[in-house]
Amino acid sequence: MNFFRQFIEKMKSLMHASLMKIILFLLIGIVLFFTMFSNVKPEKLVVNLFTVADQTIRSPITIEDKESTEKKKEESKNQVQDVYVVNKEIAQNRVDLVSSIFDSVSEVNREVEKDLAEQRKKQGENEQTVSEPSISEKLTLLKGKLTDNVTKEVMDTSLKALLMYKDNDLEIAKDITVTSINSVMGNKIPADEVENAKKKLEEDLKSNYSLDSDLKSASIDLGRFAIIQNEFYDPSATEELRQQAVDNVDPVKILQGQIIVEEGQLISREVYRQLELVGLLANENSIQSYLGLGMMILAVLAMFYYYFLAIDEKKDTKQNYMIMFSLIFVISLLLMKTVSIFQQFDYAEIGYIFPSAMAVMLIKILMEEKLAIITALILGVFGMIMFNEGVSGTFNVAMGVYIFAGGLAAVLFLKKHNQRSNILQAGLFVSIVNIIAIFSMILLQNGQYGAKEYGIYVLVAVISGISAAVLTIGFLPFFEAGFGILSTMKLIELSNPNHPLLKKILTEAPGTYHHSVMVANLSESACEAIGANGLLARVGCYYHDIGKTKRPHFFIENQLNMGNPHDRLPALASKNIIIAHATDGAELLRKYKMPKEIVDIAEQHHGTTLLKFFYYKAKEKGLDVKESDFRYPGPKAQTKEAAIIGIADSVEAAVRSLNSPTPEQIEGLIKNIVSDRLQDGQLDECDLSLKEIDRIRNTLCETLKGIFHSRIEYPDMKKVKDEPI
Template sequence: MKKIQQYLIQIKKLLDYTFFRLLVFVVLGVVLFTSMYGNVKPEKLDISLLTVADKTIRSPATVEDKISTEKKRQEALEQVQDVYTLKKEYSKNQVDLITSIFDSASEVNDDIEDETKKQDVLDEDPINVMEPTVEEEVTMLKGKLTDRVIKDLSERVFTALVQASNDELSIAKDLTVTAINNVMNKRISADDVENAKKSLEEELKFTTLNGDLKNAAIELGRYAVIQNEFYDPEATEELRKQAAESVEPVKILQGQIIIEEGKLIRQEEFRQLELVGLLDNKQSYKPFIGLMILISIILTSVYFYFYQLKDHPEKRQTDLLLFGIVFILTFFILKIISMLQIFNYSGIGYLFPAAMGGMLIKILIDEKLAILSSIIFSIFGSILFNEGVSGTLNFSVGIYILFSALAGVLFLSGQNQRSKILQAGSFTAAVNLFTIWALMFLPNGQFSGLEYGYYILTAIFSGIGSAVLTMGLLPLLETSFGILSTMKLIELSNPNHPLLRKILMEAPGTYHHSVMVANLADAACEAIGANGLLARVGCYYHDIGKTKRPNFFIENQMHQENPHDRLPPDKSANIIISHVKDGSAILKKYNMPKEIIHIAEQHHGTTLLKFFYHKALQGGENVNEEDYRYPGPKAQTKESAIVGIADSVEAAVRSLNQPTPETIESLVKKIVADRLQDGQLNECDLTLKELETVSHSFCETLKGIFHSRIEYPEMTKKVVQG
């Protein structure tokens, strides 16, 4: 074990250099990449067209089938009908045209009538009035029409119109316009124009118009009926575009069965196998690049986590090395279990003791790092347990590992006793069981009773196995790295510890004093954010050296003569001072943690034994002040400094006859000021503000201990004579 510790010390020294820290992460990345290389390596199949598949083949990734997508898109385009637009304004235009023709005929009649009236006025003899001939009237009518209308209509139409009276023209116009409206309000394509004209002709054929005017109306109606539905290229193209865009891409989904075992591999299946890359002989580097990026992101996040820590460099290096060992060990177990997939057992990944790594990191390092590690293990687990489908992630196992690891980490929060580890394992097993059930029920799968029993056993094995492995590895890691974990501190605070029993039996006054000092130091450390538990346990052992000569210390002199009354001050000082050295030796003999030993060595610093020093001065001797000072060293940490101040404060307040809040506060401030002036706090990182908080905490705790009590009157004893 000592050799291992020596190797670890040498490695930690190398980690002082940034190059070696980066090298650790590079090596870790290479190990991870090598371990997961086979899980992301694309699978290549040696099969041929029109052969029988010897196994069921699934797609390793989701890929778009562009050929099928284009085929589906063409089918959608073929189903799009051409868009024809109805020109409603054409109906109005044609009605206006026919109306203008009838109106022109009426105007000719009106003009002739007006001209006749003028002739009657000028020549009273009607015989001399010359009426225009039909040809002249037709000419007059044509003069009011366009050349195109004149050209398109026959002469009999014009003749019939000029021979009709205005009343007849009005009736003919209304009938013709109505018929045109009825026909033109419907869609009339190029092929339907003739049918539409016949429909109009049938409608006018049974009117009460005279023969010539009816024929004229029919010809005018047929002339007015034209095509009003036309092909719209823009609307058609827009509709085709929408149809093409509405077609969803055809995809071969990850895990989708392409060809089942025993089926003939036809052209379509062969094309799909080639599309997903299972027939491509060229090596694809994309999965490896993706794996490298993923590992780089994870390791970079871990590196920056340690980089931003404000801990002492030695502690940061210890934590980094410890994290690396736990991480590699957990990943190694993960990899070994993933290799059992060759036996085709369903849910083999649920056997992994997922909570082990998280609990170890939580206990030994930090809860935040434990949660981060849980997430990392779940990601790697989803890659390693991909059930033979290359390039895929097993999200079920990933979720299971995440929930299992977080359950162990969160259950241990604030309860880091070793006895709680097994409870955490039981709690994790329960969470594992509920997680597995959730993952089984979500896809509405059908499982047999045997499968349910198997999953229950895997959940229990994972949870309890995590606790057992944690309890087994924890002492080894603590001993190898010299780590003083919270659990170790709680164990050391057990009153049944041999050294605490030694203090209680051999120096009961010192034991009581240590407990009182522990209460003061614990509360003060918690008030400023220091390690209160470390300070408390350090107080329990800080005066262990007094057990060598317990009667020479006043708290153990129960109605006994003080032996210092018979000794010269220098010898008394040597005895008092030696309890620090004796205590350090005893603690080292029992292999106590170095943090506890440091508190025992530093709690007095280099303070002066004022009582014996002044006693020596009063004796008229040549006194060297250094002979009456503790050897030190001075307090190096906040906890050591606070324990030292609490030790002096408790002893001083206990010596008061009737301590009041005012005297306690004054005494505490005086002791703190003396420590500052004597330079005892120069080597620790306590600030003046923190000292003020510590002083206030001491006063509050002491006021609670030495509070005022009610004086009860003595009861008169009555002697009963018999």
Template sequence: MKRIGSAVKNMKHARFLPYTMFGLLALLTFVLLYHHVKPEQYNIQLFEISKETIRSPITIEDEEKTEKMRREAADRVADVYTLKKEYAENRVDLISSIFNTISEVQEETETSTTHLEKLQKLKEKLPSDLYTHLSETQWNSLLTAEPSNLQLAKEATVTAVNTIMSERITSKDLDYAKMRVGNELKYVIVNNKLKDAVVQLARYAIIPNVIYDKAATEEKRRQAMDEVKPVKILQGQIIVEEGQFITNEIYKQLKLVGLLESEKTIQPFIGLGIFVILLLTPILYYFWRFKPENHHRNVYLFVYVTIFTITLIMMKLISLLQEIDLTDVAYVVPVAVGTILIRILFNEQLAVVTNIVYAICGSIMFNEGITGTFNYSAGVYLLASGLAGAVFLNKQLQKAKVLQAGLFVSLVNTVMIIAIVFMNNGHYSLIEIGIFVMMAIISGIFSSVLTIGLLPFLEAGFGILSSMKLIELSNPNHPLLRKILTESPGTYHHSLMVANLSEGACEAIGANGLLARVAAYYHDIGKTKRPRYFIENQIGDNPHDHLSPQLSKNIIIAHVADGVAMLKKHKMPKEIIDIAEQHHGTTLLKYFYHKAKQQSGYVSEEEFRYPGPKPQTKEAAIISIADSVEAAVRSLSNPSQEKIEKVVRGIIADRLQDNQFNECNITLKELELVAQSLCETLNGVFHSRIEYPEIRKEKVKQA
């Protein structure tokens, strides 16, 4: 234990130690979690029989299969054709123009003009492809038709073409449409030759009016592809069952989810590294801002890393039981031991944050039999277990309360297990539930036992004085406090007053009030060696009246060294020993100094000063002030608020002028707050009292 303390003392001022320690802590966490995130892989070959049932460890999209289904959906979409209504108008206009041209030719030619000349003239006015579509006989019948018959034929043809072209006509439907337009003109009242020419002309006018719409077709196919849901392999889904033949499709799925030994990947480990860094960053930030008063930050960092490592390794060792099919061993993990220790040695906030880290790490460590990386049931259970310990010990930091905290943790664990069993809708037997409850109880009790066992080693090994230790030392039944009470009751009462004054003043400036109170109890323990030589224990004659000032000075000064020796003999914490040694600093024993000057004429002032050292901490400085203030105020015959304030401020000013606070970091502003706190406390103690009539009558009688 001494070697640990020596090593801590030598390394506590290392500048880069926090970053080194957190690097090692991150590496340790990574190593302990590595096995639990390493993907399980199988030596499976194509076209062989599977020896076991294999489930997917992750949810992943089968992009190849999804793309195939999307292509099939697109292929099932028919081409989109758009009806062009303007085509009907164009063909009607064409028919009208043809008949108008025929009428013009009839009007322009004389009766003596031959049929051939008329045909020639018509041919010149019509497109060649149109002219060739009808025979010369049919054109001739149109040219020789009576104007009335020609007008009738025109109207009938326009009507028939408009009717047929108003409907959808595809390339496949073209012949049928032409047949229909012929049927529409079947009953036109004209001669047969003219009717044949009109029918042929109408059939020429009929064309497909529906064309392929590429943009609409692509949009419809895109919509069909979007409607296809991604094909996913779900976490926990059976990919291949035992005894099943490994087909190409199954082999591709095994490869996709990374279950083949041939598929090497480092992604899980990169993810774990990033995850661990993010997980520990809040703790690093806490210690970066953490500035303890009585120890260097690195000492507390050593303590924290030790607790964190012990808890994490303990969780890891228990997780190894999963290899023998004990998949529910998370319920027996005493994770609360780490949370309770951090709550006692640090504070509740750090305990809660650390417990969250424990729970997340535990959810990874105890993921055996779970498809995926995190076992959320185990994580929630460990979170509740650790929080129960931290919350129960909020302000109750006695060892007896640690045992009670263990029982409280057991109760919370039991309730949480029952809740998890019910929420999972698991069909557990009463025996299984009983085993779970037993594990929960063991976890809580074992946490408190481990805490009580580890706490003294951490306090002694790293020199940490916890609040629990201070509360134990404040017990009036402590041997040294009993010694003060029985052997020097005046000093005991004086110490209690100094404790009350010091605690309030420390809390006023944010110092450790509990440490000040407990240290004040023991600061004058050295007076028990010669109690009659100190005025608060004297009844009757003062022994110093018969001693030389030098001898009296030696006796008074010796109580500091005697007290330090007694405290060390009883292995008291270093903080309390230091305060006992520093509470007088290098102040001057003014009474005996002036007495010696009166007797001898010249005396060295240094001879009548305490050997020191001067106060090194705020708590020591405040106790030194409170020690003098209490004695000075008690000596006042009729203390009032003005007198008390004058004494308090005078003592503080005297200590400042004497440079007694040069070696501690207390500020003038804080000294002002200390003065105000001391005055308030003393005014409450030495307030004026009412003199009752009975007391006055008794005094008159006595007079």
């Protein structure tokens, strides 16, 4: 303990230099870097192509496999079939074309009939012979009305056959042919199905018995001519579908922790390429992981450094906090690293035994709640790296959540239960939260475990919480003694009536004990009114008059049913006895190794005030005395709490001397005491403002008015009995 205290004192002396603060955080950064160095170091393997893997290899990172992505896109693109569209206008055009051929035949027949009629008319006048055009001549006339495409595709025999029929027969043939063409062309006809479509039309027309054989043959010929391809390849639509297929392909990724090759599997070219891609081959040299770790550490340290600079505390307190936090943080990191090392022995559950709440509880008890929560979060982040189960560069999110949950649980429990005896209870509470956190992670990951595995998880979670509490209890005395810290927990312990010194006051000077309790109530309310430490004031009040136990009967509150010994003593002797209680009390408190803050309150609560009663008594006796001889040795109050206790001590004693004080008397008395302290310079060395002094005065008035409120005066019970009912 002495060595630790000497080490802390040496650290404090060095921390007065600003450069040392930076060096301290650099040292923390170095510890952080080397504790996580192996966890982020890229794993390098010596593997050869077409050899058998001697271990199961997992990917340390998540990375896109661009080559596989492109291959997948190409496969998806090739799976898209060509898009063909049916041109519905073609069917109508071919129907119109066939109809026009039939119409042209009818037109030729009409022209021939008209020409014959005209010739007969002329024959009747000139008695000449009328000659009808031959079929060949009619065919020539018909071809003149048709396009070259038609005349080339349709056989002459078919056209001659049509020229041999009358309009009625042609109209029937046209309707039948057009109907069949519409029926066949209504379906899609790709290029390789044109002949089948023509055969279908031919069969359809052959089965029709409304036409004689020559006309049916001609209709079949025209129908076959009309049937053409109506389904065509659409390059733009095809390309659009292929692009959509490519766009819908998700990037192929090698996920962090994904197995690339299993033990005993052949290392093929594809496996070798993936190993190279994730940076696991021995010829890969990457510093990205180190840069990332360095940036993270730098950001965390900068945040903590700024936090300690901005904290609203005295310079010495900031330095104490900085050193204390650094020690707790480094101890927790080293402990975390030690536990993580055991994971290499295939004990995956061992990480959950880490006492994550230890550092958080120490910081919450010794420093600030906000800093404790931030520490829990940062430890969770670093825990994700350290407990990555041997896969370099990966993050164990479950462990990070577990560490943060345990730390947060400790903060929440100690928020209302801040006694040393409650630390073990906090450990049990953390254990419960640990179990809930572990089982939540297992269920979220759809883990399948047996009763044995679940039992192990419960066991390590409980050990984590209990060990955090035990370590906290073990480290607390070192930090409290080394840094001279009077924690809230320590104050609550000192307020226990079973403390030997409080028992001493109660048994040897009961009047002083009652007086101290009254002063404690006044001081605590006044401190809380201005934002000072009310608990410190209360506990300080309990011990501030401990020196009176040396000569208890020389103090008026302990003179029950006895004379005042000061009536028989010279003023100088009485002065020495009264003044000595401050120095005797401080000496006794130091003997019991009480915190410095409590000793200071006992020593400073009277400051250098004047013992007016004995001073003027000596003057009345005609003694040549100095005012300084009748003043307390001091020092004056150095803190707000000591100043408030001094005022409350005087106020309580003065009010107690009054018989049935009225609110006006109380208010006037407090105002005079505070004014006297101000004029005497007793508040010059503490940082109380005039506004705070005014608030203290008002608070003391309200508290005392509540204590000495008017009570109902009950009539004498004997008189009540004697009166008739």
